[in-house]
Amino acid sequence: MSDAATDPIRRALWLDALEQKLRPCLPPALSPHCRLGNVVGGKLVFIVDSPVWHAKLRLAAPELINVARSVGLEATEVVAKTAAAPTLPRNAAGQPVKPMSEASRAALKAALLSLDGSTCADAVGDLGPSPQKPAPAG
DSSP, rough: HHHHHHHHHHHHHHHHHHHHHGGGGGGGTTTGGGGEEEEEEEEEEEEEEHHHHEEEEEEEHHHHHHHHTTTTOOOEEEEEEEEHHHOOOOOTTTTTOOOOOOOOOOHHHHHHHHHHHHHHHHHHHHOOOOOOOOOOOO
């Protein structure tokens, strides 16, 4: 076995780097709906978030195989697996962050203080003071 197969972190980084090389070859509409999940033998295994994208990935397979071969892989096939949940998190930009309630803040602080270690004590300090409610306009 190679080092990449025995070290999961190194393998994940390798897969991520490979995905960055293959992603530009995907059609722009398909790119946000699929990701490279694994490389097994000569198979590039992609995870898609619906059967529609499964079919579109199949159409892009020849170009993906050519690019994979150009970077040194002996790719012979593209396999698509449909995931139950979206492959990439939805963009939460523009959505306001809801402040933590006092009860949640107290529970989190108590949980962190119950753990051993200076990191937890630092995390309690990082919580900072509870946000003040804005004064009513008037």
